[in-house]
Amino acid sequence: MSNINDTPSANEVSQALARALGESRISLDPARLSGHAGDWSEAKRLTPALMVYPRTPQEVAAALAVCTRLKQRIVVQGGLTGLAGGATPRGGEVALSLSKLNAIEDLDTVGGTVRIQAGVVLEALQQRVEQENWSFPLDLGARGSCHVGGNAATNAGGNRVIRFGTMREMVLGLEVALPDGRLLSMLNRVKKNTTGIDLKHLFIGSEGALGVITRLDLKLSPKPTSACTALCALPDFEAATRLVRELQRALPALSAFELMWSDYLTAAAEATALRRPFEDDHPVYVLVETLGVNDLSDREALEGELGKALETGIVCDVIVAQSVDDTQRLWAYREAIGELLGTLKPFAAFDIGIPMPRMGEFVAHVGQELRQRFPHQMHLFFGHIGDGNLHVLSGPHVSATNLHAIEQIVYGATADAGGCISAEHGIGVIKKDFLHLSRNAEELAVMRNLKALFDPGNILNAGRIFG
Ligand code: FAD
Numbered sequence: 001m002s003n004i005n006d007t008p009s010a011n012e013v014s015q016a017l018a019r020a021l022g023e024s025r026i027s028l029d030p031a032r033l034s035g036h037a038g039d040w041s042e043a044k045r046l047t048p049a050l051m052v053y054p055r056t057p058q059e060v061a062a063a064l065a066v067c068t069r070l071k072q073r074i075v076v077q078g079g080l081t082g083l084a085g086g087a088t089p090r091g092g093e094v095a096l097s098l099s100k101l102n103a104i105e106d107l108d109t110v111g112g113t114v115r116i117q118a119g120v121v122l123e124a125l126q127q128r129v130e131q132e133n134w135s136f137p138l139d140l141g142a143r144g145s146c147h148v149g150g151n152a153a154t155n156a157g158g159n160r161v162i163r164f165g166t167m168r169e170m171v172l173g174l175e176v177a178l179p180d181g182r183l184l185s186m187l188n189r190v191k192k193n194t195t196g197i198d199l200k201h202l203f204i205g206s207e208g209a210l211g212v213i214t215r216l217d218l219k220l221s222p223k224p225t226s227a228c229t230a231l232c233a234l235p236d237f238e239a240a241t242r243l244v245r246e247l248q249r250a251l252p253a254l255s256a257f258e259l260m261w262s263d264y265l266t267a268a269a270e271a272t273a274l275r276r277p278f279e280d281d282h283p284v285y286v287l288v289e290t291l292g293v294n295d296l297s298d299r300e301a302l303e304g305e306l307g308k309a310l311e312t313g314i315v316c317d318v319i320v321a322q323s324v325d326d327t328q329r330l331w332a333y334r335e336a337i338g339e340l341l342g343t344l345k346p347f348a349a350f351d352i353g354i355p356m357p358r359m360g361e362f363v364a365h366v367g368q369e370l371r372q373r374f375p376h377q378m379h380l381f382f383g384h385i386g387d388g389n390l391h392v393l394s395g396p397h398v399s400a401t402n403l404h405a406i407e408q409i410v411y412g413a414t415a416d417a418g419g420c421i422s423a424e425h426g427i428g429v430i431k432k433d434f435l436h437l438s439r440n441a442e443e444l445a446v447m448r449n450l451k452a453l454f455d456p457g458n459i460l461n462a463g464r465i466f467g
Pocket of ligand 1: 039075077078079080081082086098139140142145146148149151154157158207208211212213214338424425428464
């Protein structure tokens, strides 16, 4: 096991962790270790030196204290669905999994809040609160595996940001284990709280660089009782910008506006063996969803607005889901990203933010350049366009040089368009060479100061975000 100042041996570390947490919390089993070798990104997979599975927040804090004392590097792992390589172990690291901290501790059905441990899987939380007529509206394709602690660490976005915001907007309070072994409670169940500096925001979206999230207080929304979904075919991207404006103005229940360019829809239909939704091919498709309380009036409102859009030519064709099966089928095109990440490996995947007025031109220009330079690969454009978040998936690319060339093209154009290099997946190891394109030197210096303040030994998630 390598370590910062070549002090502890593998034995020393595992014995110290076993003494602090108990033997049962440590594993050196090769099969277990290989299951923790990496996330969904193309970061190089590496088995950790050993696994730690704490069962309480106090045990997380104790593990960090041991690692700080022994100068042993440690990586935090949630559900390992990340796409930036942040949870993928680097040489000699111990991996700490939150998977055993998975209790939903207290559901407040009066105020609409819930206190959970960080390893609760997103879908399990969604289902539990729905039993009590509440909803946790964060939603993303990895819902069946990602942890809510991981969602907070990455400030996850997903399909419903247009209505409910990112994870940051849903977190009321946090508890965090710090590298020095302190358990910092910022737990808070009240929705308004202006008592000094709101420290929890330092930990949301900082990808485990400053501390390990152990528990969360979350804000819930009333459970919707009606959901309407439609897939629209559009003549161009400009029509999509007009449609989103119209729908946001007319439909307060609008909860998703997911854009797919033609090549994405074709690849998604192939990957899922679904029929193409429309007879004709169209340049752009939009999946629209409303979540409300009245099936009949919500459907009438959506159909009314889409009818107007058909008349004015903003929309060329539309399918409105008539059943739960229809709804699932329409969403399946968008959710095919899970399959596409598998079939296009090795891929370059991007989650950039582009100002809406520049988006159409960006896709046309970058698409053309990628197709010219790499004619044998697929280059798919799609995203949560209601909030300016564009995804690009390009692959398969066998050569690392190609992957780097594609990153240069996409991130260069992103910076030129005044966008950001990550709108929701984070920086991890995959994007750290490009962070300077989205953050200025002063911002980077303050980030490094914060890292040094919380983790002076640089033991926690070292080498992520800023190298
Ligand atoms: P991990 O992958 O385990 O870790 C991610 C980062 O957070 C790492 O740096 C890790 O060290 C850190 N971390 C994890 N848990 C903690 C903790 N408790 N405390 C401190 N640090 C921690 N993301 C979106 O935002 N929107 C999407 O729409 C979306 N769709 C996806 C679809 C698919 C098919 C896949 C595979 C991924 C998708 N993602 C999406 C990416 C991913 O699901 C999110 O980034 C998710 O929030 C990661 O959670 P996780 O528990 O899997 O974290």
